[in-house]
Amino acid sequence: MNIIVAKSAGYCFGVRDAVNMAYETAEKYGDVYMLGDIVHNEKVVADLEKAGAKVVQNLDQVPKDSPVLFRAHGTKTDIWSEAKEKNLNVIDATCPLVHEIHHEVKKLESENRQIIIIGDHGHDEVVAIADQVTKREPIIISSPDEANELRRYKRAGVVSQSTQMIENLQEITKILLQKVYDLRFVNTICFPTKRNHERIKELSIDCDVMIVIGSFTSANSKRLTELAVQRNENSYQVTGKEDLKKEWFRNVETVGISAGASTPDYLIDEVKEEIKRYEREMSDE
Numbered sequence: 361m362n363i364i365v366a367k368s369a370g371y372c373f374g375v376r377d378a379v380n381m382a383y384e385t386a387e388k389y390g391d392v393y394m395l396g397d398i399v400h401n402e403k404v405v406a407d408l409e410k411a412g413a414k415v416v417q418n419l420d421q422v423p424k425d426s427p428v429l430f431r432a433h434g435t436k437t438d439i440w441s442e443a444k445e446k447n448l449n450v451i452d453a454t455c456p457l458v459h460e461i462h463h464e465v466k467k468l469e470s471e472n473r474q475i476i477i478i479g480d481h482g483h484d485e486v487v488a489i490a491d492q493v494t495k496r497e498p499i500i501i502s503s504p505d506e507a508n509e510l511r512r513y514k515r516a517g518v519v520s521q522s523t524q525m526i527e528n529l530q531e532i533t534k535i536l537l538q539k540v541y542d543l544r545f546v547n548t549i550c551f552p553t554k555r556n557h558e559r560i561k562e563l564s565i566d567c568d569v570m571i572v573i574g575s576f577t578s579a580n581s582k583r584l585t586e587l588a589v590q591r592n593e594n595s596y597q598v599t600g601k602e603d604l605k606k607e608w609f610r611n612v613e614t615v616g617i618s619a620g621a622s623t624p625d626y627l628i629d630e631v632k633e634e635i636k637r638y639e640r641e642m643s644d645e
């Protein structure tokens with residue numbers, strides 16, 4: 361059995377930097393407090409907790425003189441202000457590409473445009489992007505159906521959640537072009553997402569079975585799975601090796617593996633080794 365792991369599988373640089381920052385801060389100070397899950401992967405959060413990184417839901421739960429880490433997805437401006445007022449030691453683990461989206465939103469708003477964000481309602485990254493808008497309430501659109509319900513605007517600026525699928529972006533933007541007289545669109549899908557999406561489209565077609573590793577709370581992992589299933593009905597999302605089923609790999613020649621941007625390398629290695637174990641067992645049957 362040939363097992364192909366996508367070159368781009370697993371941690372993107374933003375998540376890797378944030379996780380490393382959490383470990384380094386915990387080692388330096390003895391512990392670090394994370395405002396919400398640093399990334400959308402329960403196994404990573406559990407590993408960090410063992411190392412001294414504790415999840416809190418608000419800044420009142422952070423002990424005096426302890427560092428607090430702001431997650432990769434971005435943090436609302438009022439939380440930043442509260443941390444400054446409390447004189448907290450803030451470790452900013454926001455992905456640099458998310459900071460760029462915040463910058464683009466502010467530029468578009470300075471041009472007196474209605475801000476439209478293409479993204480998942482309630483997602484941490486989308487909430488933080490929307491919070492950068494200060495003049496008019498931003499509009500969040502997650503699907504072409506929602507775009508069709510939008511009224512007409514004279515001027516609007518559009519950005520997207522960094523992990524959106526390009527197909528969804530194109531469909532929504534096509535509709536917006538008919539509804540906005542002066543539309544300015546900034547493609548803020550990040551490069552790691554584009555690369556992962558293109559690679560899984562190819563692998564899903566080339567392989568008999570496609571495995572996507574990632575939390576079901578992870579938007580980008582779910583999108584990878586969606587892209588895989590569209591091209592190969594034998595595609596499955598798992599959180600780790602314990603979710604694999606031997607029968608998926610019977611009479612299979614080629615298995616593709618990809619993973620969401622919040623999936624650590626060791627989980628990918630474990631899944632690969634478990635599939636190899638299945639292969640050995642089936643050859644002995």
